[in-house]
Amino acid sequence: MRRHVVSAGLICLLGTVWFILWTAFRPGPVAIGYVFMPLSMAVGGLAAHSLRRRMTPAPAGRRFWLLLEICCYLFAAGFGVLLADAVRTAPELPAMPPLGAGLIGAGVLVAMWGVAQVPVGVSSWYERGKQWLDRTIAFLGCSTVLWHFGISPMFWAPDPWTPSALVVLLLACLFAAGAITKVSYIAGGPVDRRAMRLVASTGLMAAGVALLAVLGGYHGILPGQAVCMPVCGLLIALGARRQLAADGAPARTGGGSVWLPYLAVLAVDVPVADVLIRPWHWAPGVWEGRVVVLAAVVVTALVALRQFVVHRENARLLREKQESEALLRHEATHDPLTGLANRALFRYALDRALETGPATVLLADLDEFKTVNDSLGHDAGDGLLMAFARVLRDAAGDGAEVARLAGDEFAVLVPPGVMGEEVARRIADATAAPISEQRLLVKFSAGLATAPPNTSVSDVLRQADAALYAAKERGRANWVRYAWGMERPASAHARLGGDLRRALDAGEFRIVYQPIVSLGDGEIVGVEALVRWEHPERGLVSPADFIPAAERTGLIVPLGRWVLRETCRQAAAWIAEFGPDVLDKAAPNVSVRQLHDPDFVADVAAALADSGLPANRLVLELTESAVLRGQHVSQVLHELHDMGVRLALDDFGTGESSLSLLRAFPAAIVKLDKSFVDGIELDEPDTPAADARQAVARAVAQLADALGLDTVAEGIESQEQADRLLRLGYHVGQGYHLGRPMPPGQLTELLAARRVKAAA
Structure with a gap:
């Protein structure tokens, strides 16, 4: 694009230099002054053609530059005909030949069609109508000025111009007015706004030629041809270069020029003042003054219509603003779901x-x-x-x-x-x-x-x-x-939630481990991890007090994550110290809130990976109420099962859906609830109570055995209970008789003593 711009610029410079030399010294024939315009327009056409070959496909943009290229070639041909006539009539200046006028007029019409086809970025009929009203006002105002000071003086001159020249200049002025008003309202799109402004500026060159012809008469024709008109090709080349630079970049957007209609009103007042001051405009047979006054009346009427439209639009906007403010006030004071007050x-x-x-x-x-x-x-x-x-x-x-x-x-x-x-x-x-x-x-x-x-x-x-x-x-x-x-328990409960957050950050929680023991030989086969809170002022806080508060506040999720990681770490340490057979299972409890945490499965995987504990040694204990919590929980449990983690159904037998759970829940261990163990050794044989209690325990053991599940009896508090459960089919149990919850150091001593005993 640079070579087209440079070429067009050199042509304009040569035309200006030649005119200055010709004015001073009259070198060479006058026909040379008609060479620069066709050359410049030919370069403009080549620039548009080169742009179309390089720009990305955009139908509206390519169509505009194609029509502009055709316009340039028609202008070059028309002014080429004028150049040939100038050579023939030298040293006299030629009149516009009809063929040249036809080609140039066709070029102007093509350019006008191209400009009219450029989208303005307005889709609704209402906005489009408003824009057309503004553009009509601006067009009439601009056209009135160009007519009064450009075309009309040539029409009423003592030596009137030829009709072909008048038609060409009239079309050029119409193009100037239309292009200026159109480009002022382009909000962005396939044709760059700056490129469009450069193209629209070519119409001002026609206005400049008309002004030179009015002011200079016969002597004003040559500077228009040699100096003003060649600038059109330069402007088109600059516009093409600007379009290529903007091609592929985000379109610049902006509103229309709201001030343009008001400038048009001011502009039309100038010709009105002129026809009122100079009386020749009202001479018999001269209808120049009437045309200007009529144009002023039409522009004024359109401006009044525009003000009426603006008034209605402002009223609508004010009404919408009031409704929006009322809606915002309602939304600020009401609940969006129920419509109640907030x-x-x-x-x-x-x-x-x-x-x-x-x-x-x-x-x-x-x-x-x-x-x-x-x-x-x-x-x-x-x-x-x-x-x-x-x-x-x-x-x-x-x-x-x-x-x-x-x-x-x-x-x-x-x-x-x-x-x-x-x-x-x-x-x-x-x-x-x-x-x-x-x-x-x-x-x-x-x-x-x-x-x-x-x-x-x-x-x-x-x-x-x-x-x-x-x-x-x-x-x-x-x-x-x-x-x-009455507020004291509630406030204490609320303070407990705040203390939980502080205790979690301060590391006040401890984990104790209750042994899970083989009922046959008394060996420790696993541990259940239980969390304890050592409050600095209140001492040991019962889990029955702080676990519900942790559930309610959501702190059970980070607390459970810490218990899980610490249990895996400690179990892996025991296995590393005492061998792989020291523990078969390490079992932390899992809350339903943890199962709903989207990161829970990832937390389990990370705890196993960081500690090195085999997945089949980790047992997650869940209550029946936690398992019965919908599709998401079921999916989480199956993902854990697929990882190799074993799942234990805690407090089995206390819920309403225990048997159906065993079909849908991927359990590996069933833990008989303590309520079925309490007093099982005190019942007299052959009594209904003894038969019922033992029947439930025996049924759970047989059901688990049939399904391939392990069983654990909870809450064993005497050797008699352990013996009775062993006879009923239970091989593993836990309870205060078998081992109380103890710190990890004490359990380490038990495991070490067991190793010494085994070695002996």
């Missing part, structure tokens, strides 16, 4: 109520809502929340403020004069039948609190939350009214 709006309503009198708050949440989410999916959970929200609205009645605070926790600001217990009773009656599309039968727990005027909103909510916690502690599916001191 926490912020509820606190505001409660604060207003406490300013005028006492207020009663009911906090409620759904019992076992997480089970619905885990087993039926989040869509079913969302449906249940929306159904329960409708139940609360109906039960609360008129004048109540119902809100969703978080998750499945809801709040009701009971209307004045209504008892909170009555609202809770209506909620219970409504949930006695199945609700939601899934027809789910749900229960709820609620806490009630009534506060006198001017009580802090936070205090009222804290009291209601303490009552809700007490209701759950009493067995759920009921409601409790707040009483003084």
Whole structure:
């Protein structure tokens, strides 16, 4: 592209230098001044052709540059005809021959068609209509100026120009006006905006030629041909080079020129002022003034129409803005799922109520809502929340403020004069039948609190939350009214969750190992890993206290991950020290929250890889309630089984689906629950109680044997129990009689003593 730009620039420079020399010295024939324009347009056509060969395929862009190339060749041919006529009429300047005018006029029409085909990036009919209105105003304003100061003086001159020359200049001015208004509204696309501006600027050269002809008359023709017109080829070559540089780059986007119609109004005022000042425009037979005034009237009318459209659009935008603000205010104060008030709006309503009198708050949440989410999916959970929200609205009645605070926790600001217990009773009656599309039968727990005027909103909510916690502690599916001191267990429970996070970071947890023993010879065949918390102030905290808190806060996941890794590390260390036969199994417990953790399988694999413990030595103990938690949990368990990790079904026999579980659950070990072991040695033979207790234990052993599963009896506390279980078919057990949970160092001493005994 550079050589085309340089060539066109040299032609323009030579034309300017020649005209200066010719003006001063008159060297050579005048026909030389007509050589530069056809040469320049030929170079412009070659630049467009070279661009089309190199640019990436874009139909609209390639079509535009093809039409522009044809325009350049038509211009070169038309001005070539004019050059031939100049040679024939020398030393006189030639008139525009009809053939040349036809070729040039055809070139202008082709260029106008190419510019018209360039997309402006507007798709909707409304926006397209607005743009056409703006472009029409700008086009009329620009055309009026070009007509008044360019074409009209040549038309009304004493020696009028030939019709062919007038037609060519008229078309060129129309192209200039149309191209300028079109390029001002191109928002981006297949034709680069800067390249389009350069091409549109060629129309100004025609306006320049017209201005030179008006100002210089006969002597203004030659500078237009030698100096002004050759610039068109240079502009086209520059536009092609700019298009090639922008080809493949992201399209530049931008809005239209909103100020262009107003500039057009100012522009049309100039010819109007001129025809009012100079009276010859109103002479008989001269309709120049009437044309200008008519154009001004049309432009003014179109501007008024545009203002009306803008006014309507502004009104629409203002209305949409108000609706959007109202929607944002609603979304900021309401729950998007249920449409109820959110926490912020509820606190505001409660604060207003406490300013005028006492207020009663009911906090409620759904019992076992997480089970619905885990087993039926989040869509079913969302449906249940929306159904329960409708139940609360109906039960609360008129004048109540119902809100969703978080998750499945809801709040009701009971209307004045209504008892909170009555609202809770209506909620219970409504949930006695199945609700939601899934027809789910749900229960709820609620806490009630009534506060006198001017009580802090936070205090009222804290009291209601303490009552809700007490209701759950009493067995759920009921409601409790707040009483003084009720928040103490709840706050202690909350503090326990914070202490758990700190204890996990501070390393206050310890693992103890309870031996799993062969009932035949008393040898240790495995260990169960149990976590303990050594609180720096409270001492040893029972797992029954902190495990539920860890489950509720989600800290059971990092805690369980640490127990898993530490168990694998310690078991691998024992095997390395005492040989591969020292332990058959190392068994940490796994929570249902861990099974729902997406990284749990990867955590198990990493723990085995880092410790070097064989996968078949790791036994993960799970309860029946953890196994019955949906498709995701089932997939996780099968992935662990495929890794070689063994799975133990803990507390077997206490659930409702124990037998069916053994078919779907990839278990390797069944652990008989302690409830079937307690007192098994005290039952008198041949009594119904003894027969039933022993029958269950014997049935579990026989069922496991038939399915190829190992059995472990839990909770053995005497030798008599061990002997009875051995006769019933159990070969492995654990309990305080066989070995209490102990630190890893103490168990290491037992294993070392066993090795010494075996060696002896």
